[in-house]
Amino acid sequence: MSRRQRIVFAVVLALACALPFLVSNYRTFQFTLVLVYAIALLGLNILTGYNGQISLGHGAFYAIGAYSAAILMDRFGVPYWATLPVAGAVCLVAGFLFGLPALRLEGLYLALATFALGVSLPQLLKYHHFEKWTGGVQGIVITKPDPPFGLALSQDQWLYFFTLVVALGLFWLARNLLRGRVGRALMAIRDHPIAAEAMGIHTAMVKSITFGVSAMYTGIAGALGAIAVQFVAPDSFNIFLSITFLIGIVIGGLASITGALYGALFIQFVPNIADELSKAAPWAIFGVVLIGFVYLLPAGVAGGIRMALARWRAKRQNI
Amino acid sequence: MEAFLHQVLAGLATGGIYASVALALVMIYQATHHLNFAQGEMAMFSTYIAWSLISAGLPYWAAFALTVVFAFILGVVIERVVIRPVENAPVLAVVVVFIALLVILNSVTGWIYTYTIKTFPSPFPAQPLFGNKYVSSHELGAIGVTLAVLLLLYGFFRYTPLGLAMRAAAQNPDSSRLVGIRVGWMLALGWGLAAAIGSVAGMMVAPIVYLDPNMMGGILLYAFAAALVGGIDNPGGAVFGGFLVGVLENVLGAFVIGNELKLAVALVLIIGVLVVRPSGFFGKVYVTRV
Secondary structure, X not given: OOHHHHHXXXXXXXXXXXXXXXXXHHHHXXXXXXXHHHHHHHHHHHHHHHOOOOOOOHHHHHHHHHHHHXXXXXXXXXXXHHHHHHHHHHHHHHHHHHHHHHOOOOHHHHHHHHHHHHHHHHHHHHOHHHHHHHOHHHOEEOOOOOOHHHOOOOHHHHHHHHHHHHHHXXXXXXXXXXXXXXXXHHHHXXXXXXXXXXXXXXXXXHHHHHHHHHHXXXXXHHHHHHHHHOEEOHHHHOHHHHHHHHHHHHHHOXXXXXXXXXXXXXXXXXXXXXXXXXXXXXXHHHHHHHHHHXXXXXXXXXXXXXXXXXXXXXXXXXX | OHHHHHXXXXXXXXXXXXXXXXXXXXXXXXXXXXXXXXXXXXHHHHHHHHHHHHHOOOOHHHHHHHHHHHHHHHHHHHHHHHHHHHOOOOHHHHHHHHHHHHHHXXXXXXXXXXXXXXXXXXXXXXXXXXXXXXXXXXXXXXXXXXHHHHHHHHHHHHHOHHHHHHHHHHHOHHHHXXXXXXXXXXXXXXXXXXXXXXXXXXXXXXXXXXXXXXXXXXXXXXXXXXXXXHOOOOHHHHHHHHHHHHHHHHHHHHHHOOHHHHHHHHHHXXXXXXXXXXXXXXXXXXOOOO
């Protein structure tokens, strides 16, 4: 990081730490969800933005993570923090396994296969043979964790800080992963698969592992989301959740780490504002904004900020 | 045996609807190599228009014809206004635009007509035809309408100059342009036709699944499965796939896995076909040269 980036990062982090003491518990809860979505979007962005594999079904992995956490907490009494690694591992394996056949599928077909996964998942979750675990249509209700060590925080504030720490860790990991050899391999596969293979990159393996890692991020986000919302039910994980994630990465910025955060802010707060117009309004606005971004700002908000900064710097140098 | 026969016939009826939607998908795929994720929502929106017209007091078949015309215009307008600018964009951009269309149509319909489920009339008599006990008139009628649409389309593409021009534009746009075919408009016409076929499918399925903004979600998935089974670039294959998927879905749903997992059939079919035989039963196998 350059010095300027370090300063910006420190200021943002300080603001993020101060936030729960400045706003109501409900707002804190909303910002917890922003962090949750940011992790999920980062996962999807690793796959779609960096590696060029389109997924229209990442809501499925979010759901698997959420259900893993809920089942572990509700049926086995596992503490909430211990569910995250399990949810991540389950999704890593699920994503890897789904990625294996999907390897043979180029762009459009992968989009189709993942779309099918996203559409059919709620039905699988409702399946009555799994009901013992999943609670069927009713879903599972879980309790919100109390802050440990007698900290003087409300439950919402504690969960916010917990999520913040997890998010920081995962973002740091992703940044290191994407900046180095692995990241370059991912982008090489996206931009020119044949050339990448010729350079000695094991395309098939890298693509499946990327799918797994991406699903792991989204799964951990799902687990955190379930803990924050205190409830999982099949119908909250329909195809529109997957589409929301896609919208988040396109608007935040493809192949950009900070883009995940902008995207998360967008998908969390814009529907709240639009909801006041009509129940259907958020999606109409999502759709129109989405088309607008594809036409006018394909690099998303992150790309827009980068461009504006570059222009500003160029101007300053000319003077 | 009787129950089995009943399931097969009901499967053929829904299969006809999948076949129509699959055919619409294949038409757009052949011309542009894009999968139209918004196909289902376009059909759903047209069906709501039909519902409005019928509620306004128009006779069924007049409303039917007007809706087909409306859907055609909708398709052409969408191609010209929304799809044209991303014609040569990367796959992801195109997929995103289709997804955007899907959510816009879905939410606009919800906005105008609310999310309450509505009944949609069937043009066919309520009691079974010829006193048979296997299949309802509507199911039989739906199969008939599907077959009629297929015949019309076949005739159009096979015997009219415009159909020939459209096929040429899809197969070899550059040469077609050289002989004076307006390729852009041919693509738009293809979109219009696909939307019109979709609207017929929507009106045929609405009496069975009832009218609501999310009614086409599952149907679109089956149609994708059908198109893939038949070979994504083969119209005849898509129709065959549609009937096959319809029967499979009904028979498996009734006797093997239960109605709860019907959509999983589509998922397994889609992934299975893509992995084992991506060109489907009748599709061309493409070999790319490095």
